[in-house]
Amino acid sequence: GDSVTQMEGPVTLSEEACLTINCTYTATGYPSLFWYVQYPGEGLQLLLKATKADDKGSNKGFEATYRKETTSFHLEKGSVQVSDSAVYFCALGGNQFYFGTGTSLTVIP
Amino acid sequence: GAGVSQSPSNKVTEKGKDVELRCDPISGHTALYWYRQSLGQGLEFLIYFQGNSAPDKSGLPSDRFSAERTGGSVSTLTIQRTQQEDSAVYLCASSFSWRRVPDEQYFGPGTRLTVT
Numbered sequence: 001g002d003s004v005t006q007m008e009g010p011v012t013l014s015e016e017a018c019l020t021i022n023c024t025y026t027a028t029g030y031p032s033l034f035w036y037v038q039y040p041g042e043g044l045q046l047l048l049k050a051t052k053a054d055d056k057g058s059n060k061g062f063e064a065t066y067r068k069e070t071t072s073f074h075l076e077k078g079s080v081q082v083s084d085s086a087v088y089f090c091a092l093g094g095n096q097f098y099f100g101t102g103t104s105l106t107v108i109p
Numbered sequence: 110g111a112g113v114s115q116s117p118s119n120k121v122t123e124k125g126k127d128v129e130l131r132c133d134p135i136s137g138h139t140a141l142y143w144y145r146q147s148l149g150q151g152l153e154f155l156i157y158f159q160g161n162s163a164p165d166k167s168g169l170p171s172d173r174f175s176a177e178r179t180g181g182s183v184s185t186l187t188i189q190r191t192q193q194e195d196s197a198v199y200l201c202a203s204s205f206s207w208r209r210v211p212d213e214q215y216f217g218p219g220t221r222l223t224v225t
Contacts, residue, residue: 034213044152044200044216089152096165097142097214101151 002027006090006100013080013107021075021103023064023090031094033057033066033073038087038102047075047088080107111135113217115201121223122191130186130220134203141184142214143176144200152200158184159206191224198222 007022025033035047035057048057053068062077075088085107090100114133122128134141143155154168158178169175173191178184188195198221202214 032212036216043218044202046213046215049213091214093212093214096157097154099144099152099154 002031002092002094002096002098004090004092004098004100007103008101010104010106013105015082015107015109016079017107019075019077019080019084019105021088021090021105023073023075023100025071025073025090025092025098027071027092027094029094031092033064034091034093035062035064035073035075036089036091036099038089040086044089080105082107082109113201113203113215115199115217115220117220118218119221119223121225124193124224125190127187127189128191128222130188130199130201130222132184132186132201132203132217134182134184134201135215136182138203138205138215139181140204140206140212140214141178142202142204143184143186144202145197146200146219147197155186155199188222191222193224196222196224 003026005024032051034049036044037047038044048059050057050066053066056065064073064075087102087104089102092098116131139160141158144152156176157165173189176186198219200219201217204212204214
């Protein structure tokens with residue numbers, strides 16, 4: 001069945017460091033892929049999405065490219081900020097919705 | 110408001126009692142999901158409603174859990190004879206689905222359930 005495998009955390013980075021959070025998926029058909037973010041004390045919110053192969057989603061300096069050949073949707077940011085500290089969830093939307101287990105990111109000044 | 114709302118925001122109950130959690134999805138959204146998020150854990154899928162189709166109940170952890178969605182809008186998640194392990198944040202999300210392919214989900218703020 002469909003599933004999402006996400007890099008386990010926690011991840012701790014210094015401000016302005018590069019970030020990559022790996023996400024791979026297994027799916028039949030042509031799912032959409034999403035990254036959700038949960039800031040401390042807040043609810044989940046959509047960060048970015050891609051609906052077909054080779055699409056790049058981007059928002060707030062984060063990017064992720066839908067790679068069908070490697071079945072991946074890695075989240076990247078070139079320079080993280082303290083305010084990016086949160087839990088990040090990769091998700092797949094096909095016949096159903098599947099979430100990864102989440103990766104906690106802490107950015108230190 | 111235009112977002113997904115959930116009530117109550119917090120619920121403390123004694124072990125063995127029944128609880129009802131409510132979700133008001135975004136108007137016009139045909140898909141509604143319930144998830145459970147335990148402390149420091151990811152999202153555990155519970156149940157999924159899509160339009161008038163039979164719900165996908167494959168994630169419900171036991172027969173103490175049930176959910177209904179009336180009129181294709183408001184949903185209620187009921188937990189009977191609550192146990193301490195039911196303590197978690199219960200999240201509701203809705204989306205506008207086209208041809209059963211889920212679109213992005215919009216989450217409510219959650220209900221924090223504590224079973225004492």
